[in-house]
Amino acid sequence: MSDTAQDINRNPAIDWGLKAYVxxxxxxxxxxIAASFVFSFNSDRFPSIxxxxxxxxxxxxxxxxxxxWEGLRNTLFVGVTVGVxxxxxxxxxxxxxxxYKFLGKQVYLALALLPPTIPVVILGLAMLAYLSRxxxxxxxxxxxIAHVVICAPFAMxxxxxxxxxxxxxxxxxxxxxxxSEWAAMRHVIIPFAKPAILGALFITMAVSFDExxxxxxVSGLNETLPVKVLGFLQGQVxxxxxxxxxxxxxxxxxxxxxxxxxxxxxxxxxxxxxDE
Amino acid sequence: MQRDTxxxxxxxxxxxxxxxAVQKMDFDIRKGxxxxxxxxxxxxxxxxxxxxxxLEAPSAGVIRLAGQPINHLPTWSRDTPMVWQSLALFPFLxxxxxxxxxxxxxxxxxxxxRRRAEQWLERMQIxxxxxxxxxxxxxxxxxxxxxxxxxxxxxxxxxxxxPLSALxxxxxxxxxxxxxxxxxxxxxxxxxxxHSQSEAFSMADRVVIMSRGKIEQIxxxxxxxxxxxxxxxxxxxxxxxxxxxxxxAAAGKSVTLEGPAGTFTLAAxxxxxxxxxxxxxxxxxxxxxxxxxxxxxxxxxxxVPVRMIGEEFVGATAxxxxxxxxxxxxxxxxxxxxLESLPLQVGKDYVAFWPHEDGHLVAEA
Numbered sequence: 001m002s003d004t005a006q007d008i009n010r011n012p013a014i015d016w017g018l019k020a021y022v023x024x025x026x027x028x029x030x031x032x033i034a035a036s037f038v039f040s041f042n043s044d045r046f047p048s049i050x051x052x053x054x055x056x057x058x059x060x061x062x063x064x065x066x067x068x069w070e071g072l073r074n075t076l077f078v079g080v081t082v083g084v085x086x087x088x089x090x091x092x093x094x095x096x097x098x099x100y101k102f103l104g105k106q107v108y109l110a111l112a113l114l115p116p117t118i119p120v121v122i123l124g125l126a127m128l129a130y131l132s133r134x135x136x137x138x139x140x141x142x143x144x145i146a147h148v149v150i151c152a153p154f155a156m157x158x159x160x161x162x163x164x165x166x167x168x169x170x171x172x173x174x175x176x177x178x179x180s181e182w183a184a185m186r187h188v189i190i191p192f193a194k195p196a197i198l199g200a201l202f203i204t205m206a207v208s209f210d211e212x213x214x215x216x217x218v219s220g221l222n223e224t225l226p227v228k229v230l231g232f233l234q235g236q237v238x239x240x241x242x243x244x245x246x247x248x249x250x251x252x253x254x255x256x257x258x259x260x261x262x263x264x265x266x267x268x269x270x271x272x273x274x275d276e
Numbered sequence: 277m278q279r280d281t282x283x284x285x286x287x288x289x290x291x292x293x294x295x296x297a298v299q300k301m302d303f304d305i306r307k308g309x310x311x312x313x314x315x316x317x318x319x320x321x322x323x324x325x326x327x328x329x330x331l332e333a334p335s336a337g338v339i340r341l342a343g344q345p346i347n348h349l350p351t352w353s354r355d356t357p358m359v360w361q362s363l364a365l366f367p368f369l370x371x372x373x374x375x376x377x378x379x380x381x382x383x384x385x386x387x388x389x390r391r392r393a394e395q396w397l398e399r400m401q402i403x404x405x406x407x408x409x410x411x412x413x414x415x416x417x418x419x420x421x422x423x424x425x426x427x428x429x430x431x432x433x434x435x436x437x438x439p440l441s442a443l444x445x446x447x448x449x450x451x452x453x454x455x456x457x458x459x460x461x462x463x464x465x466x467x468x469x470x471h472s473q474s475e476a477f478s479m480a481d482r483v484v485i486m487s488r489g490k491i492e493q494i495x496x497x498x499x500x501x502x503x504x505x506x507x508x509x510x511x512x513x514x515x516x517x518x519x520x521x522x523x524x525a526a527a528g529k530s531v532t533l534e535g536p537a538g539t540f541t542l543a544a545x546x547x548x549x550x551x552x553x554x555x556x557x558x559x560x561x562x563x564x565x566x567x568x569x570x571x572x573x574x575x576x577x578x579x580v581p582v583r584m585i586g587e588e589f590v591g592a593t594a595x596x597x598x599x600x601x602x603x604x605x606x607x608x609x610x611x612x613x614x615l616e617s618l619p620l621q622v623g624k625d626y627v628a629f630w631p632h633e634d635g636h637l638v639a640e641a
Contacts, residue, residue, distance in 0.1 A: 169360050173358070176351050177381060178378050178381035
């Protein structure tokens, strides 16, 4: 800051304008979440200003509600399973794209990346119709299947980006040094892609954790937390929702931030810079 | 000194779809030699090396290693480690782990692996960097890691694909002597692909010159330099003046050809088949063997009247650029001392000449 005076190629008005713009943009995005966060500690039953006194009552109420615990259990179980399955599938798809050239590869890529572009309501309905026909609707497994469908493309995109940064000779170099294809996968491809694989794991967990629409269609009695929240909301307006919302937000953000650290922090180290 | 054959290419060919990357080739690599494969980009030199490494399968022909056909062997079952142009070091492993990699893949135990890796690191003078990340090394140090990583299995043959191309000029020269010494000390056969004549000629025992998927010439650097086999080789090396013409008379080893620049006589035409009268041929004469005088000298010389267009000094030698009446460029190389006896001036007329036995005949493709 102190040396801005020396920087002759900067217009302070533009600098300040840009800073204000960034702050306003963040305020716009995070204000609703911040409000929810603040009201979750507020003693008043209805969100209003001025605030009442600070309380943890709503968190206590949530923590003692068996329905919330059941929802959380479902959400975690689904989230972790989805994360692992979607990342495995996404990695396979990304590696296929990295390693092989084949006829119709563009179509393959387009199809593989398609699910997130389909409106969730339509996807949810389609899932319900399909899963109920094969007798899989209304349980945690059906939510897992549906979430893997929407999460795998994210995992693929993340891993694919990482593999595209890999020196194309690296895998062949491993083979040339005596590694079979499996050994090269284990000792070269996976270690290289590890930050992206973990990143994809956290992101897909976060996506599954937050996803409401499809879960609402297919979960039946095994509702995940977001579906439970809607249930609460329809029954009564309660600041407990703020408490749950805060919890869900913090969890998702933790996962996303972990993914970010993995993808950007380690990513910079991936390729030796051509110094000297 | 004829050495045993280690690798032989027998009618090996490589096509990518309709494109012929390597035309049917037959040649041998001798045990313990430093062989350079040289050519411009796209000439098939790297494809040839990759076929030997097992990274490309030949479309036809047989490649033998120590007498055994290896066409069917995947690269991980051959002992043909390669040093890559990109080096392809593993960025997520440190220096020592990179060098240990091939041993690990061969199931060598941890302690043994470490000991052998450190031996090579020491030999390459990078032991002090053993625990460093690849990204912390300089270009020259990375080069040494790449060499150690390939040599740690003590192979019979080492393949090198333009490994020095990313280094600056001074480091390149230093690494050339490192490579040459390493090859001499270990006795490992080196096959070195490069587009650089100075690299090939300074290190190799024999050089293979390729063009458009075809071998143009195989020989020692001296053979190739003195007697280029084809016009392509002469032009590629760029160290000879080339005159094209038709054979006017041929008697034994003596050939006379007539071209736009004049009539020239060769005392020792060494074409495999003697040229027929009327055949189109080229005569090459080394820049360094071409002489220059202010007036036509007496005696049995081939002579070309030329006009000076420029000069260029590199250290103690000068290259003088001249032009014939037809506009063909002629180069003459002289030491600084030689030049003092001949006053040079751009635009002035001179006579370029050389003895009959310094000319060399190449077939016109």
